[in-house]
Amino acid sequence: MNAIFKSLCAIGLTSFLATSLAYGEVSTKGLAQCGGLFLLDTDSKDLSGTFCHVNDSVSAGKYTVFAGLSNYRIDGLWNDGWTLSLNSNRTIGSAGIQAYFRYISLSVKASSQPSLASNITAHTRDSSFYASATFERGNPELATISWESENDSDEVHFIEARWETEYLRKGFAIGARIAGNDVDAHLEQIRTAPQNVHREYYIKDSSRVWFWDSRIAHRFERSRLELYYAGLYANANIFGNTYRDNSIKRFMYIPLEANLHYGDIRWEHQLFGLQARGLKADIRMEKNNKRFFETFAPNRLLPASLTQTLSFSFLQRNYRVDADLDLSAITLGGHFSPQFDITRHTKITPRIDIHGYYTYDDVSVDKASETTSFIGFKSENESWSWMLESYGIIAGLGVSVERATQGILRNLSLFATATQLIPLKTDFIERGKSEKQESSAPETPEQTSPDENKNAGLESGKIFRNGFGAHLGFSIQF
């Protein structure tokens, strides 16, 4: 992986130099930016993500060569008598070339993920109409998930699983610019194929994702009105496996189905903008009653031993989980960004964003714990649900400084933004109940103990109070 990355950097640098030398008259544009979303940081739960991206491009005539370096890091932690953590820390180098011809453009991009993407665009001479197709294949390592029990002497104390996948992305886009209107639409499909990694514990997935979006924008004299819609459908089957002595055993199966719809209407003026956004998403996990498709089968996770072998006859325990997550949110607000000339060539643009938000989210989980002991079977069901309703304000402050090209000094811009959620009201309700049942018993003895706990710990409130986002950037153009 590292070798590929180095090669790509070399290719990028070589292309850059070669292009400069060959054409003499070139223009380059560089951008560096970093951002982060720090959702939560408590003793028992932690979720944060950061990214940094640097790219540079050189254009000369019909060709543009570009190279970039990205680093992203996602850290998640959940501590509840055990510690579950998810880490993804990747530095990805990428380089590519674009060629513009009269009716057609081509681009190829390779990254150290590794991935390889190619794009072909057919367009009219003035680009008033275009259609493009993208094809990408990659084999990234998505994350490392580890689980550690509190007790060192547990039979299985530590599990570290690597998640790799192989994907194929196919995309098609069309767009037109007619009489001050921009119209485009885009459809994409991503498929992943499961990858067996030769590690003791690993995760693989078989997924299908459809993504589509469309945009209609009209340019007025001093403003712009834009309508945007995006949708996503994902169907993923995630498997947790063990690999020992050339034998693969499955201990986890998580089938997920997700739907997402997002709409956005905005009116952008040089000085201010108004925006309304809406999001509706649901993620479902439906239990599969087939054998070997249990959500979690701890017996099969154990290292091979006499205990494990006998447990298959005398004490097999499996868990099957149904889960449903519904999210909906709307925001309404705008921004104000006056521009000041601080020198003849330098402009400063502060920006204030104020949006009101309302969100209603619902999560329900049903867990069936099944125990098979020889010819006996018992099942115990537990259900939980959480409801979150909140409204408040999303406030953002930002500033950008831009210097126009002057003499040998090139265009330079800097920008920084920070965003904070300010909930005005948050209702959080948690419910739980459990019931025991034996599959073959005619009557089902049920023990229901509904437990309603409004504003329990305000877990989600904590997320909002502690969460903030930040974005910093820098770009230069020669």
Add this chain to the structure above:
Amino acid sequence: MKILSKVSIFTFCTLAYLTGCSTDEGDDFISGSNTSVDGPQETKVNVVSGCEEITDDADKATIEQIKTNLTDVFSSFGEGDLNKTQELSSATKSSIEAILKKYPGNCEAQLAYAAAIISDVVNNKKINNFLDTLAARQGKTKYDLFTKDIDDAAELTFNYTINSSDDIRNILVSDVQSAIGSAIPSLDSAISFMTNIANDDEFTCTYFINDRDIELDRGDFAPVLAAMYVAKASLTALVSINLNIDENGKYDWIDSLEELEYRFNYYSNHGIEHLLKFIGKDSKFTSIHNSWKTEYKNIPNLLDSAITYVQFGLQYGLEEAENGMETQENDLYIVGDGEEAHLSTADAQKIIDSLTTIRKQLHEGFDIEYAKGKTIKINVSKLFENTDGIQKFLPYHVVNDKSEWVNPDGGFYWSEDFEYQAYAQRYMQGHVGETYHKFKPSARDIMVYSHDEDVSTGYVYLEVYDPYEKSKIRYNVDGCKISFTFVFFDASIPNLADTIPLEKAPWNIPDLTIPNGMCKEDKGTIKYAVAFYENEVPNFGYFTDKDGKKTETIQGLLNGKMVDTEIEKYKFEDLRNIIIFPDVTFGGIFPNMTEDIFWNEFVKSIIDDDFDEYYEDEEDWDDDEYDY
């Protein structure tokens, strides 16, 4: 990830479960005589071998119903619902008997019968009473043995053995053993049926569990059979060993032992006397009951059978795996190398091989680590060859008669002063404590100490902590007689400044005559036996060599010896010449053990530095007392 403990729980539950089996109902297929702890019951089971088919449709329907019922029995057992299990089990058992009468060779009926026997929790009355009584003592309605974990089971046993109270005084260990012993014939019959079933590689039986068919075959029967053998081995061990700690059917001596905590006086404690009898030459404690000796010696063979049947089941699974999923799609567990299997072929083979090694080690021994980097060979099978109890492995020793306890022997000198470490001082403290206990039997946590004022007088202090109470008593020694006068008694304020004798003693302390062993007249002078280091332990007994020649007394060992005019402590190196073990291999359990390894490696690594620290602690203790 507590699967190991869960499996342990299951094993325990299986055991507990099997102990509940009873033959009271008088089964047609099992016959035998009454069982007692003094003799195993001979069981004759009429098992028709082979697997006969059921031809009649009505009977087929009956057996299907029985199977459904049995699934319910096992399910309710898994739930820990004992009453429901009992109800379902006894109802089901009678219908199986009817089918078995008609088709004695039908394997499905035999399997059902074996399963019914296992699940037959018509508990033995004695065990039930015993458990109920224990539960009642702890404020529970019923001891839920089936969901108990090992810790709770251990606590239960411990409570019974050590902390037995009036409620269960009428239940003796031997009674419990008899009750457990009565479960063995049931188990034997279940083993006979299951053996016939497991030996027929064609026989499979389908149960409807968790909304799908589960096919049971040899791969499942054999491990169950193995579990039965382990259960039988465990029960046999439990029943065979003489654990009778009662004294003429009573446990009062344990109370007496407990009283040491607040009466602190060994001289008047009967519990110690009884406890010492366990290590006496005539004691039968931990020996194997005569009538159970053969069964006890057979335990390694039972374990062999268990190992063999686990291997047998796995081998069957491996054979099935050769045909992929064809014959094992509905098995309880699937052997195969694919993702949709439980156990890989390599692991199955690995377990089979490791079991062969375990069987070999069971008979030939294996190395265990007793200290970091140090191992010794242990041969477990030899454990089952010794049926005489632990006494013959204890060091050569003589336990003194209680009348001898008051005569110090070794580790002391004669002094004209009534010194603090005089045995008589301790004896006197014990006398004061005992007298107080008679005055207020409910008092706990009594502490008595004393210090001398001059050669013949001093003070005894008696403190009771809950509720607080303190007495200061002046003692006056006149030869071998001691008299007492109260100077202070207060139930609340520990003010000891007052030394004026109380007009009326709150409780009377009779005069004490010091026994001759602790106080003697020597040429007109009274002398007291004074321990070199500590005067607490009476003259319980002494160690000897193999010819019975005394090597050192316990008192001598604790206090050291006089060399010329110096008191010399015993060193660790001296111990092996004092405490002589007749057989350091302990009947071949540690076949490679030698005297040198035993003392220099084994004992030393176990006691580590404790031995030397013992003397150091004693010195510190003395200093503290003298400062007082």
